[in-house]
Amino acid sequence: MKRRVFSALAAAVLALGSSAALAQASSFPTKPARWIVPYPAGGGSDYMARSVSQAMQADTPQPITVDNRPGGNGAIAVAELMRAPRDGHTFINVDNGVMVFNPALYKSLSYDPARDLVPVTLLGRLPMILVTSPASGITDARDFIAKAKAQPGRLSYGSAGAGSPQHMAMELLKKVTGTFMVHIPYRGSAPALADLAGGQVVALMSDYAAARPFITSGKARPLAVAHSSRLPYLPDVPTLAELGIQGAETSAWVGVAVASGTPPEAIQALQKSLSAGIAQPAATKRYRDAGIDPVNITAQEFQAQVKAETVRWHKLIKEQGITLD
Numbered sequence: 001m002k003r004r005v006f007s008a009l010a011a012a013v014l015a016l017g018s019s020a021a022l023a024q025a026s027s028f029p030t031k032p033a034r035w036i037v038p039y040p041a042g043g044g045s046d047y048m049a050r051s052v053s054q055a056m057q058a059d060t061p062q063p064i065t066v067d068n069r070p071g072g073n074g075a076i077a078v079a080e081l082m083r084a085p086r087d088g089h090t091f092i093n094v095d096n097g098v099m100v101f102n103p104a105l106y107k108s109l110s111y112d113p114a115r116d117l118v119p120v121t122l123l124g125r126l127p128m129i130l131v132t133s134p135a136s137g138i139t140d141a142r143d144f145i146a147k148a149k150a151q152p153g154r155l156s157y158g159s160a161g162a163g164s165p166q167h168m169a170m171e172l173l174k175k176v177t178g179t180f181m182v183h184i185p186y187r188g189s190a191p192a193l194a195d196l197a198g199g200q201v202v203a204l205m206s207d208y209a210a211a212r213p214f215i216t217s218g219k220a221r222p223l224a225v226a227h228s229s230r231l232p233y234l235p236d237v238p239t240l241a242e243l244g245i246q247g248a249e250t251s252a253w254v255g256v257a258v259a260s261g262t263p264p265e266a267i268q269a270l271q272k273s274l275s276a277g278i279a280q281p282a283a284t285k286r287y288r289d290a291g292i293d294p295v296n297i298t299a300q301e302f303q304a305q306v307k308a309e310t311v312r313w314h315k316l317i318k319e320q321g322i323t324l325d
Contacts, residue, residue: 026268036092038077055280074098088266119302122255122295126207127227128169137200141224148179158192158201165252169205208291
């Protein structure tokens with residue numbers, strides 16, 4: 001009899017614990033939350049955070065504050081995250097650079113993404129588009145590659161910064177086409193695209209969110225998309241694969257991570273809340289209008305993606321001899 005009573009009490013305690021965890025998962029956040037963004041306000045990463053946080057606010061009375069902490073290729077924002085309580089209520093936007101590129105590009109990095117960060121979910125992907133300056137006279141991607149091959153080192157390309165997804169996308173294109181072009185890094189997509197429009201650089205890779213005003217105004221000419229299929233907002237622009245350029249597909253992506261040591265139930269609660277926010281029609285529309293593909297995956301799926309991309313990009317960075325130290 002005593003054993004039966006003890007077993008019943010133990011089962012009740014476990015049930016209460018499970019119920020409490022489920023309640024926490026469905027009522028996140030339970031206190032004010034802080035969403036750290038490693039880039040200035042107005043950029044793509046900031047745009048995603050604000051779009052989803054606004055959608056999340058519809059289901060909670062708790063404030064969700066977007067905190068921009070640019071600098072150090074994400075290191076400043078990561079350091080800020082590591083100082084915060086590890087309860088899931090402080091989280092950070094991460095991208096290809098923070099999670100994948102930086103450990104291979106820098107010999108000395110103040111953080112280790114595999115050790116210090118736990119992926120929660122992706123927010124969205126931004127397919128890369130090869131664009132050129134109308135002043136260059138280049139009208140298609142084949143012509144661009146032919147000119148780059150005929151004049152090694154004579155053509156220059158811009159990027160949103162050394163080590164950015166835009167930089168790595170062009171390095172991948174150089175690798176698969178056997179071309180050599182000079183990299184001109186900028187502090188963000190906007191100044192790089194402005195110089196492209198002015199003819200200071202011949203080409204660059206960009207996401208549509210940044211390039212849209214330049215494309216629609218005729219100041220930048222889209223040549224091809226580094227995606228598996230044509231993009232609905234650029235239906236007449238072919239994929240690189242359609243042009244016979246294989247293995248150059250890539251995109252910038254932005255996700256959310258927390259500091260290691262955050263309890264699994266807090267990560268689960270945050271993931272569910274973020275996923276619900278991404279799925280809100282208002283957030284989805286804002287994404288689509290900006291040329292961002294919304295993504296909704298589990299923490300485990302995000303972790304698997306980071307591992308796969310680490311293998312792919314670290315190999316390319318080593319082969320191309322790229323270093324930022």
